[in-house]
Amino acid sequence: MTVKQLQEEILTLKKQNDVIILAHYYQPIEIQEIADYIGDSLGLSRTSNEKTNTDYIIFAGVDFMAETASILNQDKHVLIPNYESCCPMAAFLTPEMVIDFKQKHPGLPVVVYVNSTAAVKAESDICCTSSNAVKITENISKEFNVKSVLFGPDANLADYTEQMSKIKTIKMPKSGHCYVHSQITVGDIEIGRERYPEAKLLVHPECVREVRDLADFVGSTAHMYNRVKDSSQDEKEFIIGTEQGLVERIAQDFQDKTFHLAKDKLICYNMKKHNLELIKYLLENLDDKTFEVKVPSEIAKRAIEPIEKMLKYS
Ligand code: 13P
Numbered sequence: 215m216t217v218k219q220l221q222e223e224i225l226t227l228k229k230q231n232d233v234i235i236l237a238h239y240y241q242p243i244e245i246q247e248i249a250d251y252i253g254d255s256l257g258l259s260r261t262s263n264e265k266t267n268t269d270y271i272i273f274a275g276v277d278f279m280a281e282t283a284s285i286l287n288q289d290k291h292v293l294i295p296n297y298e299s300c301c302p303m304a305a306f307l308t309p310e311m312v313i314d315f316k317q318k319h320p321g322l323p324v325v326v327y328v329n330s331t332a333a334v335k336a337e338s339d340i341c342c343t344s345s346n347a348v349k350i351t352e353n354i355s356k357e358f359n360v361k362s363v364l365f366g367p368d369a370n371l372a373d374y375t376e377q378m379s380k381i382k383t384i385k386m387p388k389s390g391h392c393y394v395h396s397q398i399t400v401g402d403i404e405i406g407r408e409r410y411p412e413a414k415l416l417v418h419p420e421c422v423r424e425v426r427d428l429a430d431f432v433g434s435t436a437h438m439y440n441r442v443k444d445s446s447q448d449e450k451e452f453i454i455g456t457e458q459g460l461v462e463r464i465a466q467d468f469q470d471k472t473f474h475l476a477k478d479k480l481i482c483y484n485m486k487k488h489n490l491e492l493i494k495y496l497l498e499n500l501d502d503k504t505f506e507v508k509v510p511s512e513i514a515k516r517a518i519e520p521i522e523k524m525l526k527y528s
Pocket residue numbers: 253254255256329343344345392420433434435436
């Protein structure tokens with residue numbers, strides 16, 4: 215069966231069932247093409263919170279994204295096409311570590327990046343995404359009347375937030391990072407700048423500081439998408455420092471512009487574990503519990519507060 219045929223079958227099955235498909239920008243392009251909504255982590259959380267009126271949500275993203283949707287929709291069925299699709303960054307921070315940090319820094323709020331387990335979120339005061347980390351940190355530090363926060367698990371996003379907000383971020387832990395973004399080096403940027411001297415460089419805040427400092431724009435995937443959408447006629451070429459799924463999306467949507475990945479093979483293999491066959495299987499077997507994402511209710515009850523607080527503050 216061709217990709218087109220599979221996509222058509224999925225679209226037909228989708229119409230026959232009470233289901234919505236949400237996809238992150240890093241999903242394979244053929245999945246993005248059949249999704250009802252494509253977005254960044256914040257957009258996906260918001261959509262699952264406000265706009266889903268179906269009983270079933272198929273979530274094409276990594277585990278923490280589907281877990282967040284499930285926490286926000288405890289009366290619905292959230293299904294993940296491949297339950298092995300997880301974000302390795304989340305493993306950098308355990309709930310025990312957060313408790314330990316809190317004991318060592320009493321009175322400081324805990325800001326947890328959504329790229330974390332539900333159990334870690336349950337120990338936090340507020341969640342954030344790469345779209346709103348600066349704003350959330352500013353708001354929560356005002357609320358607690360402090361000039362420092364505990365921040366994890368991404369040390370690069372924490373560093374970016376500190377740079378932008380001037381609020382000290384104590385990294386939980388110092389080494390938390392994304393293997394996709396942290397592989398972009400200053401050398402890669404220098405090569406790109408030399409090859410494409412006219413291009414604007416847009417990078418994700420999960421990149422290391424030395425790379426971010428060379429960029430024309432730093433933002434989440436949705437921010438980068440909007441930066442391209444709002445670019446002037448003269449801005450025809452872009453170097454993109456994030457996962458290649460976003461480049462495939464913007465190349466389709468803005469065909470009068472040219473895009474180059476900041477480095478070859480910037481692929482999040484965890485995001486790419488989903489495929490059309492798995493989505494078709496789910497649509498034909500919506501009640502197969504193997505693929506349902508459920509956070510234990512005692513954790514969900516505690517994790518929902520920092521997620522809802524983030525949505526309120528952003
Ligand atoms: P966004 O907040 O841009 O969706 O990023 C999520 C992510 O996992 C980045 O690697």
